[in-house]
Amino acid sequence: MAELQSVERALEALLKDVKAGDVERIDCEAAAGRVLAESVTARLDVPPADNSAMDGYALRHADAGQWLPVSQRIAAGHAPEPLAPGTCVRIFTGGEMPPGADTVVMQERVEAQNAQAHIPSDITLGDNVRRRGRDVGAGTPLLEAGTRLEAAALGHLAGQGITRVDVYRRPRVALLSTGDEIIEPGQSLAPGQIHNSNRPMLSRLLERFGAELVMREHVPDDFATTQRLLREAAERADVIVTTGGVSVGEEDHVKHALESLGQLDLWQLAMRPGKPLALGRIGQARLVGLPGNPVSCFVGAWVYLRPLMGALLGCPHMAALPRLWARADFTTHTQARRHYMRVGLEFTAEGIVAHAFADQNSAVLSSCLEADALAVVPEHTTLHEGERVECLWLTD
Numbered sequence: 001m002a003e004l005q006s007v008e009r010a011l012e013a014l015l016k017d018v019k020a021g022d023v024e025r026i027d028c029e030a031a032a033g034r035v036l037a038e039s040v041t042a043r044l045d046v047p048p049a050d051n052s053a054m055d056g057y058a059l060r061h062a063d064a065g066q067w068l069p070v071s072q073r074i075a076a077g078h079a080p081e082p083l084a085p086g087t088c089v090r091i092f093t094g095g096e097m098p099p100g101a102d103t104v105v106m107q108e109r110v111e112a113q114n115a116q117a118h119i120p121s122d123i124t125l126g127d128n129v130r131r132r133g134r135d136v137g138a139g140t141p142l143l144e145a146g147t148r149l150e151a152a153a154l155g156h157l158a159g160q161g162i163t164r165v166d167v168y169r170r171p172r173v174a175l176l177s178t179g180d181e182i183i184e185p186g187q188s189l190a191p192g193q194i195h196n197s198n199r200p201m202l203s204r205l206l207e208r209f210g211a212e213l214v215m216r217e218h219v220p221d222d223f224a225t226t227q228r229l230l231r232e233a234a235e236r237a238d239v240i241v242t243t244g245g246v247s248v249g250e251e252d253h254v255k256h257a258l259e260s261l262g263q264l265d266l267w268q269l270a271m272r273p274g275k276p277l278a279l280g281r282i283g284q285a286r287l288v289g290l291p292g293n294p295v296s297c298f299v300g301a302w303v304y305l306r307p308l309m310g311a312l313l314g315c316p317h318m319a320a321l322p323r324l325w326a327r328a329d330f331t332t333h334t335q336a337r338r339h340y341m342r343v344g345l346e347f348t349a350e351g352i353v354a355h356a357f358a359d360q361n362s363a364v365l366s367s368c369l370e371a372d373a374l375a376v377v378p379e380h381t382t383l384h385e386g387e388r389v390e391c392l393w394l395t396d
C-alpha cells in the first residue's frame with residue numbers, strides 16, 4: 001500500500017507554482033465577490049467637506065450661551081453661504097458646514113422662536129461636526145490588490161466615484177462526477193443507483209470560492225470515456241475537479257486516466273475523510289481528484305479547493321481557513337489519519353463549544369448540514385470530552 005502523505009505536503013504540491021490568472025477590467029456593479037488585481041489609492045476626501053452629524057444648529061463656538069438670529073437654512077445637498085458673524089444657521093444631518101461655523105448643537109437642546117435660537121453654553125468646540133476626509137483622505141491607500149470585493153469595499157469604491165476596476169479572471173473549473181451508479185435528481189432510482197449529491201454541493205462551494213464553472217459532466221465507469229472527458233476538461237479549464245473513482249477498485253479509472261494523460265503528483269492522504277484524494281496535472285490544468293463519498297468532497301473542497309482558488313485569484317485571505325479553539329463535547333480517537341470532524345459551534349460566556357455530529361462516517365452528508373467548522377484531531381491522538389480542539393471555521 002502506498003504511504004499516506006500529510007495534508008501539508010498535499011497543499012504544498014497543489015499550490016506549487018500556482019499564480020494568479022489574467023486580469024480583466026469590469027464594472028464595479030458586476031464586481032461583487034471578485035478579487036482586486038490593482039491597489040486603489042483614494043483620489044477624493046470622504047466626506048468631501050465638513051458636514052453636520054445632526055439635525056440642529058451650526059454656529060461659531062464662541063457665540064454659544066445666548067440667543068442668536070438664524071441667518072440661513074442648510075439642507076443636505078445644498079451649498080452653504082459663509083456664516084454671518086453673531087448668527088447661527090439651521091442645518092440638517094449631512095448638510096455642509098458654512099465657512100466660519102465650527103460646532104453643531106442638536107435641535108433637542110435648542111429653543112427656537114421668531115427666527116432666533118437659544119444655544120446652550122455647555123457645548124464643546126467641534127461637537128457634531130464630521131470633518132472633511134475623516135473617513136478617507138485623498139492620496140491614502142484605499143484597497144490593496146488581493147482584496148475580495150465584499151459590501152464595505154464596494155461601498156468604498158463607490159465613495160470615490162470609481163465605476164470600473166481591475167480584477168483577476170475567475171478560475172475556470174471543470175467539475176466531473178464519476179460512477180455508473182450515479183443519476184441526476186429528477187430521475188427515479190433503479191436498483192443500485194444513487195442521486196448525484198456531489199455535483200450541486202461542489203458547484204455551490206466552487207462558486208463561493210470564486211470559480212467559474214465551465215464544464216459539468218458525469219463520467220461513466222469506463223476508462224476511454226474518462227480519458228476523453230479529462231482531455232477535454234484540460235483544454236477548457238484551469239482546474240479539473242473530479243469526484244469518485246480514485247480508490248483502489250477495478251472501476252476506479254480517474255487515477256489511471258490522469259497518469260495516462262498527465263502526471264499524478266500525490267495520492268493517498270493521512271486524512272479522514274479523503275484518504276484516496278489524488279492531485280495531479282494535465283497540461284496546464286491542475287486536477288483535484290476528490291473521493292466519491294459526499295463528506296470527503298465537502299471536506300476536500302474546504303481544505304484544498306478553497307486555497308487553490310485563492311492562489312489562482314491572488315487572494316491571500318483564502319490561503320487558510322481561520323482557526324479557533326473550542327472545547328470538544330465529545331471523545332474520539334485517531335490512528336494514522338488526521339480527522340476533520342464536522343462540528344457545530346456554540347458561543348457561550350465560558351468560551352466556544354464544538355458539538356460533533358454523532359455519525360462522522362464519510363458517506364453521511366447530514367454531518368455537514370449544521371457544520372460551522374472542522375474540528376481537527378491530529379494523527380494518533382485521544383481527545384477527551386472537555387479538552388480543547390483546534391477548529392477550522394468554514395467561511396469563504
Ligand SMILES: Nc1nc2c(c(=O)[nH]1)N[C@H]1C(S)=C(S)[C@@H](COP(=O)(O)OP(=O)(O)OC[C@H]3O[C@@H](n4cnc5c(N)ncnc54)[C@H](O)[C@@H]3O)O[C@H]1N2
Binds near residue numbers: 177182
Ligand atoms: N479496498 C479499499 N476500498 C476502499 C478504500 C481502500 O483504501 N481500500 N478506501 C475507501 C475510502 S476511505 C473512500 S473515501 C472511498 C473512495 O472511493 P472512490 O473515490 O473511488 O469513490 P467511489 O467508489 O466512486 O464512491 C464512493 C462512494 O461515494 C458515492 N458517490 C460517488 N459519487 C457520488 C455522487 N456524485 N453523489 C453521491 N454519492 C456519490 C458512491 O456511490 C460510493 O458509495 O473508497 C473506499 N474504498
Ligand code: MOO
Binds near residue numbers: 274
Ligand atoms: O477517506 Mo474516505 O473519505 O473516509 O471515506
